[in-house]
Amino acid sequence: MSVKTYTYCGPESLHSLIGQVMASLGYVGGRESRDVGAAITFRDDGSHLYVGCTFTEDGRSWSSEIGLLSKDDPRKIVKDCLIHWHQRFTGHGPGPWGTLIGVRPTKLVHHLFDQGLDEKGAEKILTDDYDVADKTAKDLVAMASLQRPYVTGRGRKIALYVGIPYCPSHCLYCSFPSRLIGGEGEDGLTAFRDAMLRDFDDLAALCRDYDLDVTSLYVGGGTPTCLPTRVLQPLMERLARNFPSVREWTVEAGRPDTAEEGVLTMLKNCGVNRISVNPQTMQQHLLDALGRRHSVDDIYTMYETCRKVGFSVINMDFIAGLPGQTVGDMQENMEIVCKLHPENVTIHTLALKKRAPLFHHDLREKIPPADVTGRMVSLCQSVLAGGGYVPYYMYRQKYMAASFANVGYALPGTVSAYNIEMMEERQSVLAAGPGGATKFLGRDGHTLEKVYMPKDVNTYIQALDDKMARRRRLCAIVYGGEDI
Numbered sequence: 001m002s003v004k005t006y007t008y009c010g011p012e013s014l015h016s017l018i019g020q021v022m023a024s025l026g027y028v029g030g031r032e033s034r035d036v037g038a039a040i041t042f043r044d045d046g047s048h049l050y051v052g053c054t055f056t057e058d059g060r061s062w063s064s065e066i067g068l069l070s071k072d073d074p075r076k077i078v079k080d081c082l083i084h085w086h087q088r089f090t091g092h093g094p095g096p097w098g099t100l101i102g103v104r105p106t107k108l109v110h111h112l113f114d115q116g117l118d119e120k121g122a123e124k125i126l127t128d129d130y131d132v133a134d135k136t137a138k139d140l141v142a143m144a145s146l147q148r149p150y151v152t153g154r155g156r157k158i159a160l161y162v163g164i165p166y167c168p169s170h171c172l173y174c175s176f177p178s179r180l181i182g183g184e185g186e187d188g189l190t191a192f193r194d195a196m197l198r199d200f201d202d203l204a205a206l207c208r209d210y211d212l213d214v215t216s217l218y219v220g221g222g223t224p225t226c227l228p229t230r231v232l233q234p235l236m237e238r239l240a241r242n243f244p245s246v247r248e249w250t251v252e253a254g255r256p257d258t259a260e261e262g263v264l265t266m267l268k269n270c271g272v273n274r275i276s277v278n279p280q281t282m283q284q285h286l287l288d289a290l291g292r293r294h295s296v297d298d299i300y301t302m303y304e305t306c307r308k309v310g311f312s313v314i315n316m317d318f319i320a321g322l323p324g325q326t327v328g329d330m331q332e333n334m335e336i337v338c339k340l341h342p343e344n345v346t347i348h349t350l351a352l353k354k355r356a357p358l359f360h361h362d363l364r365e366k367i368p369p370a371d372v373t374g375r376m377v378s379l380c381q382s383v384l385a386g387g388g389y390v391p392y393y394m395y396r397q398k399y400m401a402a403s404f405a406n407v408g409y410a411l412p413g414t415v416s417a418y419n420i421e422m423m424e425e426r427q428s429v430l431a432a433g434p435g436g437a438t439k440f441l442g443r444d445g446h447t448l449e450k451v452y453m454p455k456d457v458n459t460y461i462q463a464l465d466d467k468m469a470r471r472r473r474l475c476a477i478v479y480g481g482e483d484i
Helices: 012-024 074-090 105-114 119-130 134-151 186-209 229-242 261-270 284-289 296-309 327-340 362-366 370-386 417-424 457-480
Strands: 004-009 027-030 038-044 049-057 060-068 157-164 213-221 248-252 274-280 313-320 344-349 390-395 406-410 429-432 437-441 448-452
Touching (some): 004 012, 012 027, 012 074, 049 074, 105 134, 105 390, 105 417, 119 134, 134 390, 134 417, 157 417, 186 229, 186 457, 213 229, 229 261, 248 417, 261 296, 296 313, 313 327, 313 370, 327 370, 344 370, 390 417, 448 457
Parallel strands (some): 004 027, 004 038, 248 274, 313 344
Antiparallel strands (some): 038 049, 344 406, 429 437, 437 448
């Protein structure tokens, strides 16, 4: 896999945006000097700020520069210029997403709906103002229309996320800072459990004090089911007691080596009705290479056990673009999906992140080219549509190259309310546990007031009192009418 790089010299306030735009064009980089394929610079002559870029490839270079007026929105101008300049350099027209680079592309469609536009009007804005391809625009508008009942009139209905950052092993592609359960002592797990219980109780008190109704609950990680029962069961029982009005309760049991029948039965008895079984792929040699310490047969066994236990909805995750993966492998994955027929299927595309072991691993060179990954994604879309699945939510990685997105599919009547609510950011989401992000939807219906829990377990435990106090202050402002 060849990697194109870029350098950037300019305002810190635009650094993240530049990274996001360049990643969407297939570049990685930053500020350090190196042999580069693109160099973005800013200069100030005292009256105007200028942004310029030089693209270089195979001994050929192309440069352009533009001055920014004081009335201009620099973020939009810089984004649009870089994308259009790259198109001129490569000779390629706009991609399917046009100039959309955001993580949540359907948010724009909901904003257009809020302004009174109908589906045709929203499609026209996407194609005319953002250069989005016709099919992509239609797909985005159709998805937003399906989501609409879940993002309007939410009032004091909220969602709850619980983060459990433990895993049995570290998958090669994963950048999440999880802790390996095998290296955690009994005292550490007990301290984690007790802190989480305090966190849950504080959230329950907030809900009582401000009349908030938790209707969807998502327990993710990490791999929550890798916790020993003496830790996991009290957590699940406390959630069930504290939030009795939950209608959709998901637990990520993504690693089949962690979820035996006893664990799954306990989850079901607590009220969990949606379970996530995440094989990522169904070829043993790929699972082994990725550091997933389970067999393909383990996946089948876990799926059958989930059916036996009686979960209403089973989700299965797959990744397209894994090192060494072929279109034939993805064809096999989709054939298995058609046989098992889970209610939900989520198709991710590999996003190579600097914190993932894969970023510096030899297997990086075996990541399929973008066109091959694109064929995998198209295959999934076709097979799932033929099986009756409908795409109901999507997101793009912040630094995702090419025209890919992560898409959730559902059989009719089985969409995950939490996934929509979390992704579209149209209602408040409370969060407990390391790495959790509480997001209170402000009085204007758009602004988000946020509280981030530390990702490290020990830091989370130490900072919990301060974080709970800040969370309560923000809740009082948003839902109690107190002044900022």
